Amino acid sequence: MSDSPLLEVQSLRAELATRNGPLNMLDGVSFSLNHGRVLALVGESGSGKSATAFSLMGLLDPPARVAGGSVRFAGRELVGLAEAEMRRLRGNRIAMIFQDPMMTLNPVLTIGAQIVETVLAHAPVGRAEARRRARDVLGRVGVPGPEERLACHPHQLSGGLRQRVAIAIALLHQPDLIVADEPTTALDATIQAQILREVRALVTEQGTALLWITHDLSVAEQLADDIAVMYAGRIVERGPAASLLRQPTHPYTAGLIASLPRGRRGSRLTPIPGLPPTLAGRPSGCAFRPRCGVAGPACAADPPWRDRLSGGVSGGAVRCVTPGRAVAA
């Protein structure tokens, strides 16, 4: 138990049933995550980041479904776990924070009712105790006047406050793992920075593992210990955050970093040419091939995993036949 990581995802596949047969949403996603660590899952929209999150939670709705692979959480296999068992984990051992705080809280129920019901779903306590916990957890995430907020409806709170409420709900049962699906994307930059700092502190304090999904590399840089880059339903490169950002070896990662505004003012941004493939139009072999500046005939076959940095001990891994060439070029 102590040796195996808290969360180990292996060759996870998810597909979307369509009239013309199933489409691959996730094509063999593997990563692992341990207590007190933050893994950022980075990629463009449609790359399968959210699908990964919902697959882990067992919340993929038909016509989408998990088609194979394994998700081991604290020694238990989650793929194929009975819904009742899964429900006992959700919101309790694995919590989730959604992207848009305007949409995640039920508009017709008070904040208090929604926190209290989450307490009662997993803890054998009375209403008064549940309410006390609700107030405490709101205070913990920096919601001012928690007692009064309990009686508020979501529309009476700002977006930043609502996201704090969602984070508070995630923290209720001291989960082992929090899956956060772009939780700061919809917020102002200042509030985003605040929340990132506080989340980081909470994770360190409680030893929670955090899977943070984002399309924003700069968020990943601030928050994450490790980064996994997703493209077209696969992880294409993973490694320690600092090393991966300083020395990207997959052409896609390099492209993402080059398209970030950084360094001197007025320095040129280099966008990645083309668009990410649609679910139905994913190329065989390396899916990034059509947009890649250094692609060759070898890329038509599925690229193997390689060590990211030759000689690096824990430099991560990359899925490219010619790693590092784009960066050098």
Place this chain on the structure above:
Amino acid sequence: MLPWVLRRSFQAGLVVLAMTLLVFAGLHVAGNPVDILVPPDADAAERARIAAVFGLDRPLWRQYLLFLERAVQGDLGRSFIHNRPALSLVFERLPATLELSVLALLLAAGFGISLGLFAGLRPQTLPSRLIMAGSVVGLSLPTFWVGLMLVVAFSVRLGWLPSSGRGDTQAVLGVEWSFLTLDGLRHLALPAANLALFKVALILRLTRAGVREVVHLDYVRFARARGLAPSRVVGVHILRAIMIPIVTVIGLEFCSTIAFSMVTESIFAWPGMGRLMIESIQVLDRPVIVAYLVAVVLLFVAVNLLADLLYRLLDPRVGPADAPANATAGGAR
């Protein structure tokens, strides 16, 4: 809140005024009640005497003003035929219609919402497809025909249920109710089922559409991601979100059932207001018609008020304009 209720009441008063004007004018065109009231062989003196008794000898506008004058004192006139206060005739029949409508609506809401939830949550399954196909049938079959078929099937062929009348009644607070006795309930069954069929179809389609719409919304997914029991996700998070249109339709349907239950009441010889209305129109019994319509208008207004109040309970965002809560941050919604 109170100004809003007052405004609604004022509007209701205007509607009643306009409605009574229309009824007076309409019935005047339709015929002279005196022709019906006097025996065919009556002479001119007898006709004049009868007309004078009911005030029908005066010009129509004077009759109307007199009616208004009495109406504000709570007197809607006496029935030409029964020679009793029209209002008490209507109120006598009200309980029969009321219990029939309420029962029909309870059936409709119960079956409609539960079938709609099922069909909305499991849209691809065979039972759901059957439910949806059945709802089309329920919506398109004419009420009178279904009523006749119910009588043929359950009364004539099977002989399980009586086809006419109210059966045994039980008095509560001076009013006779059928639903308090077993025999009364048996008499209620067919007419209530007949009235409910269309509404079940309507409510179930509405419920299903609502469920399909909200089930993929983030807050429903979030509710599931919090590990809430399915009963709570469906019963609280989904149901509350879709209740507003359903409450609206239930309110409207309740009104129209009470106001227009004539077809069903005629088929099942149910002695309610609908039957009274038909009988009164046939004999141009103006006071009863007016009293009936006034009662119906007031009922519409009351039900609409109730529906509006329910909206506010169901969705806090539907607040009165003066509610301070809406003024704070997050007005984006």
